[in-house]
Amino acid sequence: MTHDHEVRHLSDIDRRKLLELSALAIGGAALSALFPLSKSEAATLVKLPGFSSFANSVKVFKSGKYYMVESNGIPDHQMMVGIKAWQQQVPTVQPYTGTNAWPIPITPVISKTPISAKNHFLRGAIAIAINGVPIFNALTNKGTDAYLTGELDDWGGHCGRADDYHYHMAPFHLQALVGKKVPLAYALDGFPIYGETELDGKPAVGLDEFNGHFDSKKKYHYHGTKTYPYINGGFKGVVKEVDGQVDPQAATK
Numbered sequence: 001m002t003h004d005h006e007v008r009h010l011s012d013i014d015r016r017k018l019l020e021l022s023a024l025a026i027g028g029a030a031l032s033a034l035f036p037l038s039k040s041e042a043a044t045l046v047k048l049p050g051f052s053s054f055a056n057s058v059k060v061f062k063s064g065k066y067y068m069v070e071s072n073g074i075p076d077h078q079m080m081v082g083i084k085a086w087q088q089q090v091p092t093v094q095p096y097t098g099t100n101a102w103p104i105p106i107t108p109v110i111s112k113t114p115i116s117a118k119n120h121f122l123r124g125a126i127a128i129a130i131n132g133v134p135i136f137n138a139l140t141n142k143g144t145d146a147y148l149t150g151e152l153d154d155w156g157g158h159c160g161r162a163d164d165y166h167y168h169m170a171p172f173h174l175q176a177l178v179g180k181k182v183p184l185a186y187a188l189d190g191f192p193i194y195g196e197t198e199l200d201g202k203p204a205v206g207l208d209e210f211n212g213h214f215d216s217k218k219k220y221h222y223h224g225t226k227t228y229p230y231i232n233g234g235f236k237g238v239v240k241e242v243d244g245q246v247d248p249q250a251a252t253k
């Protein structure tokens, strides 16, 4: 990440603050002329089930065939508490905005050749939680189960080498905030990931190797589980893998 980019990011934040303050003071009418909106701000914000519960910190807009999910990657809960394996990273704000937001296909497509996450996608995210925190493969880039090896905090997350906070499990703790009827996350193939139960409260049954199945209307979705694969164990939907990760996806600092 160049110095250039950081400067632009900061000024973006400053401008947004100024916009908010000015809007409070004199009303928003004449402001758009003074402060032209950036592409992402000008695009209509979209309400997607789950993300809309975190509308203060997570924004979703449409760009081409993707929903773009913007966040700074920092959740509204403590982090790094309860990790048993030693590690030295510190959660840091990430630039998941604009063209570097998290892309989710608007229209997921079932793949003719679904790919397991057992030996693929060991780098980068495979899903994005509704609080704007990316979710990585349950297996680390060494191929080990991050939960069983004590590498995760009490929320199922930790930091990567770029001090980027991410989960390796379904964020069940978010259900205390949003209930059990909205997705906890969206896989990067576009299919939603629910908790352990269906919308009617019954336990999810008949899950395939990717932790998913079709509902009565033939719509596919995933579930989080308390055992492997914990989240989507790969992709039933179409994704592209480049250098061992889903492409496109947001980049860290």
Ligand SMILES: [Zn+2]
Residues within 6 Å of the ligand: 136, 140, 146, 158, 159, 160, 166, 168
């Ligand atoms: Zn990790």
Ligand SMILES: [Zn+2]
Residues within 6 Å of the ligand: 197, 198, 204, 205, 213, 221, 222, 223
């Ligand atoms: Zn289900």
